Amino acid sequence: KAGVTQTPRYLIKTRGQQVTLSCSPISGHRSVSWYQQTPGQGLQFLFEYFSETQRNKGNFPGRFSGRQFSNSRSEMNVSTLELGDSALYLCASSLIGISDTQYFGPGTRLTVL
Amino acid sequence: AQTVTQSQPEMSVQEAETVTLSCTYDTSESDYYLFWYKQPPSRQMILVIRQEAYKQQNATENRFSVNFQKAAKSFSLKISDSQLGDAAMYFCAYRRDGNKLVFGAGTILRVKS
Numbered sequence: 001k002a003g004v005t006q007t008p009r010y011l012i013k014t015r016g017q018q019v020t021l022s023c024s025p026i027s028g029h030r031s032v033s034w035y036q037q038t039p040g041q042g043l044q045f046l047f048e049y050f051s052e053t054q055r056n057k058g059n060f061p062g063r064f065s066g067r068q069f070s071n072s073r074s075e076m077n078v079s080t081l082e083l084g085d086s087a088l089y090l091c092a093s094s095l096i097g098i099s100d101t102q103y104f105g106p107g108t109r110l111t112v113l
Numbered sequence: 114a115q116t117v118t119q120s121q122p123e124m125s126v127q128e129a130e131t132v133t134l135s136c137t138y139d140t141s142e143s144d145y146y147l148f149w150y151k152q153p154p155s156r157q158m159i160l161v162i163r164q165e166a167y168k169q170q171n172a173t174e175n176r177f178s179v180n181f182q183k184a185a186k187s188f189s190l191k192i193s194d195s196q197l198g199d200a201a202m203y204f205c206a207y208r209r210d211g212n213k214l215v216f217g218a219g220t221i222l223r224v225k226s
Contacts, residue, residue: 104158
């Protein structure tokens with residue numbers, strides 16, 4: 001079974017631009033979660049989508065948004081990029097509920113100049 | 114809010130020896146899940162082991178085992194017969210609500226040959 005895939009793997013943007021990151025979960029997984037990893041703040045939860053609905057949200061500004069499609073693929077969007085948004089963005093998928101383990105993708109490295 | 118603390122920023126172990134990574138967490142809940150994830154230089158987050166809080170028995174996965182002390186809110190990871198491939202950043206994580214993982218700051222494990 002293929003693992004979680006994320007595209008693109010690397011991205012360079014300039015301040016003020018917007019960016020869309022994509023995540024394809026493991027086949028059969030319906031929950032997709034997003035995390036931001038930075039040297040200063042560590043790993044922080046952004047949001048989780050299940051059955052096309054946001055089920056959980058972390059403490060990030062409204063510039064960070066996401067969505068999930070009927071095939072469980074998810075996208076994350078960041079508008080009006082700031083230098084501090086430079087990070088590794090990780091996506092994780094799991095089957096359905098709280099008892100299911102999350103499996104992570106390789107991440108998208110975003111650099112904001 | 115739940116917090117996870119990893120007090121060892123960096124650890125070293127000789128190949129073939131045993132090392133223990135520490136993790137403590139703070140929660141008022143009685144039912145939750147704990148995880149250890151490994152992040153090698155490739156940045157791919159890999160699940161090492163998971164523990165359900167309602168289970169008394171400590172989880173074991175081959176050379177990896179945990180010492181789960183619920184009353185003390187402690188969840189340490191023991192790696193036996195350390196191998197060069199074990200070198201990575203190790204994250205302890207807690208999950209209670211939905212699929213939101215709360216991570217510790219991580220411990221860098223170096224394996225010496």
